[in-house]
Amino acid sequence: MEWEAVIGLEIHAQLATNSKIFSGASTAFGAEPNTQACAVDLALPGTLPVFNEEALRMAVKFGLAIDANIGRTSVFDRKNYFYPDLPKGYQTSQLFFPIVGEGHVDITLEDGTTKRVGVTRAHLEEDAGKSLHDEFPGMTGIDLNRAGTPLLEIVSEPDMRSAEEAVAYVRKIHSIVTSLGICDGNMAEGSFRCDCNVSVRLKGEEEFGTRTETKNINSFRFIEKAILGEIDRQIDLIEDGGRVVQETRLYDANKNETRSMRSKEEANDYRYFPCPDLLPIVIDEDYIDVIRDNLPELPDARKARFIEEYKLSDYDAMVLSGDHHMATYFETVAKAAGDSKLTANWVMGELSKHLNQNDTTIADSPVSADQLGGLLVRIKDNTISGNIAKKVFEAMWSEGGTADEIIEAKGLKQVTDTGAIEKIVDDVIANCTKQVEQYTSAEPEKRGKMIGFFMGQVMKATGGKANPGAVTGILKKKLDALCD
Numbered sequence: 001m002e003w004e005a006v007i008g009l010e011i012h013a014q015l016a017t018n019s020k021i022f023s024g025a026s027t028a029f030g031a032e033p034n035t036q037a038c039a040v041d042l043a044l045p046g047t048l049p050v051f052n053e054e055a056l057r058m059a060v061k062f063g064l065a066i067d068a069n070i071g072r073t074s075v076f077d078r079k080n081y082f083y084p085d086l087p088k089g090y091q092t093s094q095l096f097f098p099i100v101g102e103g104h105v106d107i108t109l110e111d112g113t114t115k116r117v118g119v120t121r122a123h124l125e126e127d128a129g130k131s132l133h134d135e136f137p138g139m140t141g142i143d144l145n146r147a148g149t150p151l152l153e154i155v156s157e158p159d160m161r162s163a164e165e166a167v168a169y170v171r172k173i174h175s176i177v178t179s180l181g182i183c184d185g186n187m188a189e190g191s192f193r194c195d196c197n198v199s200v201r202l203k204g205e206e207e208f209g210t211r212t213e214t215k216n217i218n219s220f221r222f223i224e225k226a227i228l229g230e231i232d233r234q235i236d237l238i239e240d241g242g243r244v245v246q247e248t249r250l251y252d253a254n255k256n257e258t259r260s261m262r263s264k265e266e267a268n269d270y271r272y273f274p275c276p277d278l279l280p281i282v283i284d285e286d287y288i289d290v291i292r293d294n295l296p297e298l299p300d301a302r303k304a305r306f307i308e309e310y311k312l313s314d315y316d317a318m319v320l321s322g323d324h325h326m327a328t329y330f331e332t333v334a335k336a337a338g339d340s341k342l343t344a345n346w347v348m349g350e351l352s353k354h355l356n357q358n359d360t361t362i363a364d365s366p367v368s369a370d371q372l373g374g375l376l377v378r379i380k381d382n383t384i385s386g387n388i389a390k391k392v393f394e395a396m397w398s399e400g401g402t403a404d405e406i407i408e409a410k411g412l413k414q415v416t417d418t419g420a421i422e423k424i425v426d427d428v429i430a431n432c433t434k435q436v437e438q439y440t441s442a443e444p445e446k447r448g449k450m451i452g453f454f455m456g457q458v459m460k461a462t463g464g465k466a467n468p469g470a471v472t473g474i475l476k477k478k479l480d481a482l483c484d
């Protein structure tokens with residue numbers, strides 16, 4: 001039997017406003033608990049919410065970026081539930097008239113194919129506070145700093161059929177909101193998190209299977225793992241004669257598995273009703289047009305420009321434009337180095353390798369775009385070889401400093417003085433009689449490959465500092481002279 005997964009995602013993007021959605025309290029991350037919760041966030045009696053228009057502008061930007069219908073009238077509703085970190089007893093959200101209606105994004109998969117994923121809606125809502133379970137033995141702490149932080153909840157159609165498609169979609173939305181500057185995209189801090197709805201059905205089946213929803217996953221890798229795990233779990237369950245129960249699950253990254261949290265609630269469990277404290281938001285064409293006219297470059301346009309302007313391959317352009325910070329970084333380095341292909345190789349190679357190994361993102365890279373640019377300039381002008389540049393990069397990464405400082409301090413300048421190289425080549429030829437003998441007695445077309453050995457010897461003798469181009473030329477000249 002062949003199974004097919006059906007996946008729909010709900011993404012919560014924290015909007016990058018300075019103050020909260022209904023109060024003037026700061027939204028800055030990491031403050032002492034409960035120092036950024038004002039009377040409105042604490043739900044003290046008699047307080048009233050005041051809507052932060054910046055959150056509206058950001059939501060409209062997003063709607064325009066995904067080609068969506070913008071709600072000319074949208075309404076806040078109360079979603080009622082009890083939880084200790086929700087002092088009002090309800091979350092102010094939008095159910096019936098969201099600010100952003102149907103839209104779509106296009107995703108590109110590893111094999112180069114593209115697919116359109118529908119966005120059902122995106123609505124404004126407030127975040128809740130945080131319950132802290134580990135700090136106080138036997139008790140739960142409540143931190144309300146996050147209460148009232150503006151969120152845009154972006155709900156997709158159940159259009160994805162694999163974990164790969166789901167991750168590509170989340171990356172695309174991430175790239176859009178960070179390009180728009182409406183969300184910092186910091187997944188580790190929870191500014192961008194994802195609920196994954198997953199069901200399975202037999203291939204060819206029309207109807208969807210029963211879904212589970214795995215909540216609040218905050219890294220691309222965990223999204224992929226949680227979905228893969230959940231697909232397997234559901235298939236095993238059904239093949240063993242069981243049934244999938246509609247429920248909310250939690251992803252445990254340490255165990256790499258999802259586990260049941262609670263049975264799924266329905267919309268009517270929440271007793272939604274329009275919030276009487278807030279007026280409907282009514283916007284006109286002019287308001288939308290001004291925002292449309294001021295939209296920054298979006299990821300698809302940037303990818304096309306990277307291909308055009310920097311002559312990048314489709315794949316390189318996709319990777320480098322796929323993340324807003326990565327794209328900006330790439331452009332800064334490419335401009336400094338004056339070589340887009342070399343820059344692409346370094347950003348996607350050495351830099352990405354280090355970022356992955358250290359589990360960090362380009363926004364937090366210890367090597368800045370200016371530093372990498374300075375390094376590539378020194379490769380281009382032959383001060384150092386590509387191999388030595390890796391050593392310089394390593395030093396930059398762990399100790400900081402500019403390329404020039406490191407090259408100077410460690411004496412890594414490339415030897416381009418041909419006289420000096422000739423001397424070393426002569427020594428190598430004199431010391432490696434056996435290999436020289438093999439070289440001269442080999443058929444001419446086989447000799448090219450044998451140069452590598454001598455090259456290695458010269459590099460060893462110079463600590464890798466000899467200019468590889470110059471060495472190859474001199475070696476060929478001297479060795480071929482011995483053949484006649």
Ligand code: ADP
Nearest residue numbers: 006007008009156157158197198199208209211
């Ligand atoms: P709720 O608000 O109760 O979570 P929605 O109907 O709004 O439910 O759907 C939430 C998400 O679940 C959407 O992204 C939707 O695409 C997805 N979804 C709905 N049904 C399924 C299903 N059978 N399998 C996978 N995803 C689904």
Ligand code: MG
Nearest residue numbers: 010195197213
């Ligand atoms: Mg949901």
